[in-house]
Amino acid sequence: MTKSAGDKGKRPGELSSEDRTHLKRRLSGLGERLGKVRSRDRPPSSENQRGRGIGYALRMSLDMVLAVVVGGAIGWFLDRWLGTAPVLLLLFGVLGVAAGFLNVARTYREMAAEASEASKGHTAKSVPFDDDED
Amino acid sequence: MASTEHGGEQSGGSMPDPMHQFEIDRIIPINFFGLDASFTNSSKWMLIALLVVAGFLILSMRGRSLVPTRAQSVAELAYEFIANMVRDNVGTEGMKYFPFVFTLFMFILACNMLGMVPYSFTVTSHIIVTFGLAAVVFIGVTVIGFIRHGVGFLKFFVPSGVPAPMLALLVPIELISYLTRPVSLSVRLFANMMAGHTMLKVFGGFVVALGFLGGWAPLAFMVAFTGLEVLVAFLQAYVFAVLTCIYLNDAMHMHH
Numbered sequence: 001m002t003k004s005a006g007d008k009g010k011r012p013g014e015l016s017s018e019d020r021t022h023l024k025r026r027l028s029g030l031g032e033r034l035g036k037v038r039s040r041d042r043p044p045s046s047e048n049q050r051g052r053g054i055g056y057a058l059r060m061s062l063d064m065v066l067a068v069v070v071g072g073a074i075g076w077f078l079d080r081w082l083g084t085a086p087v088l089l090l091l092f093g094v095l096g097v098a099a100g101f102l103n104v105a106r107t108y109r110e111m112a113a114e115a116s117e118a119s120k121g122h123t124a125k126s127v128p129f130d131d132d133e134d
Numbered sequence: 135m136a137s138t139e140h141g142g143e144q145s146g147g148s149m150p151d152p153m154h155q156f157e158i159d160r161i162i163p164i165n166f167f168g169l170d171a172s173f174t175n176s177s178k179w180m181l182i183a184l185l186v187v188a189g190f191l192i193l194s195m196r197g198r199s200l201v202p203t204r205a206q207s208v209a210e211l212a213y214e215f216i217a218n219m220v221r222d223n224v225g226t227e228g229m230k231y232f233p234f235v236f237t238l239f240m241f242i243l244a245c246n247m248l249g250m251v252p253y254s255f256t257v258t259s260h261i262i263v264t265f266g267l268a269a270v271v272f273i274g275v276t277v278i279g280f281i282r283h284g285v286g287f288l289k290f291f292v293p294s295g296v297p298a299p300m301l302a303l304l305v306p307i308e309l310i311s312y313l314t315r316p317v318s319l320s321v322r323l324f325a326n327m328m329a330g331h332t333m334l335k336v337f338g339g340f341v342v343a344l345g346f347l348g349g350w351a352p353l354a355f356m357v358a359f360t361g362l363e364v365l366v367a368f369l370q371a372y373v374f375a376v377l378t379c380i381y382l383n384d385a386m387h388m389h390h
Contacts, residue, residue: 058322063314066314070310071310074313099308099310099311102307102311103311
């Protein structure tokens, strides 16, 4: 990172490269410690997690059931239109079940991605070192 | 079509009918070429919700002060809340649909919250209303998808890396899954609002039926449940907006 600019051109108030790296290390350490403190001070998120879990559960169950209903409805209307009594109703009912599983699988994937994101983000980002050396 | 379910007879007996609150009354009957387009109590409360939202936003933002007043900061909070939601779920290019999502959220929130006022009417407890809103979202999002990707949007229904014979099975499944969206969007909002309000009325009936001695238990429950209902009213408006954003994102970027 520090391209050893050397200490020769050091003016008062400027930092040597060693100081810079030292400062950077301290800053990133500070960020880590800050993240730890923040995550400790945050109220335990089990309540939040459970609320979110219930939300997902309701969404999944509704999507699952409604896919069968929608599939069945499509089959029923096609049956009425084509006059092929129960064939398409049954066929689209089964396809609806499959679509329901697809919905649930998608919601699950989304949920898993969110969960892994949440577990990753426990420590805060280190404080950015925005003093570009020139 | 929305206003034909006028219940008419009340079920007799001491218990008040918990479904009475959902009845539609024609205030100004209008017959529009054979269609019943009357101005009903539902229309009245939609109009009130509209006036409340517009009035609140216009009046609170009139000062435009750098240090916001209380009302202005609430309005700014609502704006930031939805703006961040759109940015997180759709990306910055989705911000051109921000006005739509914001309007949708504020309208549903106002309808849900006004429904919590005693003697009011909950517009969102009727499935035809919520389905109308969901259909607007669904059709709009599909149109956006086709405008952005042309015929290529149909690829959305074709899972990649699947042998051709399987597609005959998978495309209808994808199609049904896609068509489930407006239904689940509308049923979720409608069912939550209707179930909550029915529950409140049923327990209100218990309070009256159990009288001065036993009525306190359901009354205490009702107080807690009213709090929960306010939460649900907000949460369902939020969920509706979030799902709109997710569907928008699917249409714009075409990935599941």
